[in-house]
Amino acid sequence: MGMPNQPLSMPFPSLLRGPNVPPMAQNNQMGVLPQPGPFGMNQAVQALNQVMAMQLLGQQNLNFLASLQSGSLFLANNLPQNINQVVGLPNEQVRLQDPTMQGNQISALNFPPSSHPTGSNNPGFVGSPHMSKNNSNTNTSSVKSSVDVKKNTVGQSGKPISGSPMQNHQNGKYMQRSGHWPQVNSVGDGERNVKSENSPSKNFTRNFHGYGKRESSHMRFQKPQLHHSKNANGSGGPFNMPGRRGGGNNRTFFSHCFKNPARCLHVNYTENEIQQWREARRKNFPTRANIEKKLTGSDTSNEDADSDAKLRCQQLKEVLAKQAELGVEVAEIPPSYFSELENHPENENGRKALHVTDQFPSKYNNKRGSHGRDKWNAKRPKLKNEASTDSSHTVEKREPTLLQKLLNAEIKRDKIQLLQAFRFMTLNSFFNGLHDKPLEFPEIMVKDAELENEIGLKKNPSLNKNADRAAFVQSHGQCQIFKDSEMMDKVIDIAGHLGRSTGLAVVDCSASSETVNILKQAVGLGCCVVLANKKPLTCGILHLLQEAYEKLISNFRRIRFESTVGAGLPVIASVTRVLASGDPIYCIVGSLSGTLGYVMSEVEAGKLFSKVVQAAKSLGFTEPDPRDDLRGMDVARKVDSLYPDELGPNSMSTEDFLSSGLSSVDRDFQERVRVASSKGKVLRYVCMIEGSRCEVGLQELPKDSPLGRLRGSDNVVEIYSRCYKDSPLVIQGAGAGNDTTAAGVLADIIDLQDLFQ
Numbered sequence: 065m066g067m068p069n070q071p072l073s074m075p076f077p078s079l080l081r082g083p084n085v086p087p088m089a090q091n092n093q094m095g096v097l098p099q100p101g102p103f104g105m106n107q108a109v110q111a112l113n114q115v116m117a118m119q120l121l122g123q124q125n126l127n128f129l130a131s132l133q134s135g136s137l138f139l140a141n142n143l144p145q146n147i148n149q150v151v152g153l154p155n156e157q158v159r160l161q162d163p164t165m166q167g168n169q170i171s172a173l174n175f176p177p178s179s180h181p182t183g184s185n186n187p188g189f190v191g192s193p194h195m196s197k198n199n200s201n202t203n204t205s206s207v208k209s210s211v212d213v214k215k216n217t218v219g220q221s222g223k224p225i226s227g228s229p230m231q232n233h234q235n236g237k238y239m240q241r242s243g244h245w246p247q248v249n250s251v252g253d254g255e256r257n258v259k260s261e262n263s264p265s266k267n268f269t270r271n272f273h274g275y276g277k278r279e280s281s282h283m284r285f286q287k288p289q290l291h292h293s294k295n296a297n298g299s300g301g302p303f304n305m306p307g308r309r310g311g312g313n314n315r316t317f318f319s320h321c322f323k324n325p326a327r328c329l330h331v332n333y334t335e336n337e338i339q340q341w342r343e344a345r346r347k348n349f350p351t352r353a354n355i356e357k358k359l360t361g362s363d364t365s366n367e368d369a370d371s372d373a374k375l376r377c378q379q380l381k382e383v384l385a386k387q388a389e390l391g392v393e394v395a396e397i398p399p400s401y402f403s404e405l406e407n408h409p410e411n412e413n414g415r416k417a418l419h420v421t422d423q424f425p426s427k428y429n430n431k432r433g434s435h436g437r438d439k440w441n442a443k444r445p446k447l448k449n450e451a452s453t454d455s456s457h458t459v460e461k462r463e464p465t466l467l468q469k470l471l472n473a474e475i476k477r478d479k480i481q482l483l484q485a486f487r488f489m490t491l492n493s494f495f496n497g498l499h500d501k502p503l504e505f506p507e508i509m510v511k512d513a514e515l516e517n518e519i520g521l522k523k524n525p526s527l528n529k530n531a532d533r534a535a536f537v538q539s540h541g542q543c544q545i546f547k548d549s550e551m552m553d554k555v556i557d558i559a560g561h562l563g564r565s566t567g568l569a570v571v572d573c574s575a576s577s578e579t580v581n582i583l584k585q586a587v588g589l590g591c592c593v594v595l596a597n598k599k600p601l602t603c604g605i606l607h608l609l610q611e612a613y614e615k616l617i618s619n620f621r622r623i624r625f626e627s628t629v630g631a632g633l634p635v636i637a638s639v640t641r642v643l644a645s646g647d648p649i650y651c652i653v654g655s656l657s658g659t660l661g662y663v664m665s666e667v668e669a670g671k672l673f674s675k676v677v678q679a680a681k682s683l684g685f686t687e688p689d690p691r692d693d694l695r696g697m698d699v700a701r702k703v704d705s706l707y708p709d710e711l712g713p714n715s716m717s718t719e720d721f722l723s724s725g726l727s728s729v730d731r732d733f734q735e736r737v738r739v740a741s742s743k744g745k746v747l748r749y750v751c752m753i754e755g756s757r758c759e760v761g762l763q764e765l766p767k768d769s770p771l772g773r774l775r776g777s778d779n780v781v782e783i784y785s786r787c788y789k790d791s792p793l794v795i796q797g798a799g800a801g802n803d804t805t806a807a808g809v810l811a812d813i814i815d816l817q818d819l820f821q
């Protein structure tokens with residue numbers, strides 16, 4: 065078992081350097097002491113997915129907070145704070161409260177931390193296979209590399225890589241590239257101004273792929289902005305993941321959460337149920353006697369069988385309902401199976417027969433397409449009591465089950481205690497071990513009328529009138545719920561269990577770099593962090609919030625961010641695995657923006673640029689401010705912008721940009737598409753990483769090239785390494801959208817379980 069945070073001992077030539085081994089590699093060799101048993105939380109809370117409100121890290125803004133908890137599950141719905149969600153990930157149950165969480169995309173291209181090298185002035189950028197006309201395989205995965213990767217050019221970070229050849233699309237031979245890349249000048253804020261006689265404003269396309277010169281008049285606003293990702297100290301490249309240094313994992317409180325993530329649901333049967341099942345089975349078992357009875361028609365058990373069938377039907381429905389309630393995927397049952405009961409709407413319990421497909425969402429019957437939906441619809445299904453013009457988008461608001469009603473008091477109590485335990489842990493930096501100073505106990509904001517009991521409101525005889533009661537609640541708005549020593553002991557006990565056996569993960573699906581301050585605190589407390597939001601990972605590169613960024617990535621082992629690139633596609637995981645195996649990566653080429661991919665293929669089909677961008681926004685592909693996508697900021701910092709500065713964020717709001725600004729770009733864009741098309745080409749927003757260089761821009765590519773064939777929001781990433789030299793490792797698929805992003809985030813949360821085994 066390797067030590068955590070220990071650099072891999074195998075030599076990693078070129079791109080993988082020093083301790084900056086990405087998280088998967090670290091996980092693989094992580095040594096975490098297994099800890100005893102799961103946290104024994106009240107069964108009711110586990111079984112009923114009770115919502116638990118908690119406030120972690122004060123009044124912070126975060127989208128969800130996942131609690132990775134051994135053997136239990138809890139979810140937060142209505143946090144009083146700005147933490148949008150609390151997700152509980154138990155051993156066997158996983159539930160995303162709102163899987164259509166808002167997410168966009170990511171770019172590892174932004175990734176090198178400030179301590180990483182600058183690959184400026186690299187004139188010899190290795191060409192893409194897509195540059196080649198000859199390279200027109202119809203199968204992306206079988207693309208032959210036209211990149212003649214020279215090992216000695218790889219990883220010469222900070223130095224020009226001279227003469228990296230690329231294939232000449234005219235003759236299929238390798239073509240020497242030279243000196244087309246613009247110069248990168250540092251500016252104060254750490255971003256790079258790209259200036260060159262070969263500036264992309266003049267000829268980005270030629271620089272990139274050796275294609276014909278692009279007339280800048282087609283995009284009069286085109287900025288000379290090839291992006292060179294900033295690497296400050298000249299060592300390493302974009303494949304050097306940050307962090308993985310210091311702070312070996314000496315914590316002993318992690319235990320085996322998620323021992324078996326493959327299992328998703330435990331169903332416990334009562335003795336009675338098992339007995340019933342056995343009897344029914346015995347009765348119907350095809351013994352000789354039973355068969356003869358059936359054949360001779362002397363079987364008098366038809367009526368029994370009917371009622372058994374009904375009973376089983378009913379039981380099945382209950383199981384399905386329970387599954388739906390627990391958030392697990394519900395089995396698809398042919399509707400005809402229930403038709404019998406549907407003909408008899410009232411069964412013996414007086415309950416209405418259920419339409420399976422109406423009641424239980426499953427991947428088969430969930431027809432919620434995202435096309436044409438507005439942002440709100442795209443994010444979550446509507447509740448029935450919300451105004452809706454589309455009844456197909458409604459879901460039932462669940463009534464509490466009988467069990468929930470019966471256990472209501474216990475559930476509430478558990479919620480309160482857990483809430484207090486979490487607050488207590490946060491207040492006392494519990495993850496860092498208790499210190500000598502007296503323990504602090506949190507104050508709880510009372511929002512729930514039933515909690516009044518807890519704080520003595522209902523027991524106070526002097527508070528008869530409503531006004532008095534309101535005044536009491538007001539004055540006790542912050543209520544000390546830790547009233548007695550028994551309660552305090554219990555909270556400390558719970559916190560201890562949580563500390564030893566549980567991981568808490570802060571999940572950031574915002575689109576703000578500001579969250580880095582919160583994330584820093586979270587990892588400081590021993591929590592984990594999962595990011596769909598890429599900005600906290602890029603703010604350091606831009607020398608913004610530098611200190612918080614450094615602190616965040618110094619706990620790299622506890623951070624996951626797969627969805628920041630290609631949404632749910634396993635891009636970072638693949639890169640990580642390739643590097644971890646000692647296979648040096650020479651070059652990555654791809655189209656990494658779902659929005660721009662979608663925009664390009666739609667304008668190609670004759671639609672207006674402005675309309676397509678609006679559609680991409682409503683489909684959930686764009687960043688909250690689509691200008692982040694259009695200026696390439698979502699793919700890398702400082703690149704080929706698709707709109708002029710006058711439409712920038714400092715000049716107008718996102719709403720104005722979408723409603724009026726965008727349309728002023730339509731004509732230029734149409735013209736550009738027309739010009740490309742007249743040459744049998746299409747426009748694609750391409751990114752290329754080699755060594756320490758990251759370059760991003762709009763390219764004219766052959767229609768039948770792998771990138772040219774991309775449609776919709778698909779991303780494609782081709783990884784060229786020593787092992788994947790001629791035929792790259794290709795990852796392709798939807799690179800934006802709520803579902804795929806949510807899946808990526810969830811996979812990251814689950815991946816963190818490795819830390820707790």
Ligand SMILES: NC(=O)C1=CN([C@@H]2O[C@H](COP(=O)(O)OP(=O)(O)OC[C@H]3O[C@@H](n4cnc5c(N)ncnc54)[C@H](OP(=O)(O)O)[C@@H]3O)[C@@H](O)[C@H]2O)C=CC1
Binds near residue numbers: 165578599627801
């Ligand atoms: N959509 C996608 O396909 C993918 C998205 N991502 C990333 O996921 C993130 C969210 O994108 P997306 O869901 O499309 O965007 P949305 O605009 O739909 O959601 C962003 C959410 O974050 C909240 N938010 C923004 N800033 C803050 C802040 N400072 N504090 C608290 N909450 C904040 C917003 O709240 P409010 O509405 O109140 O402002 C909003 O609810 C982005 O970082 C994006 O890059 C990653 C991969 C793919």
Ligand SMILES: N[C@@H](CC=O)C(=O)O
Binds near residue numbers: 631656687
């Ligand atoms: N806006 C991104 C999706 C989220 O990161 C994209 O269009 O690819």
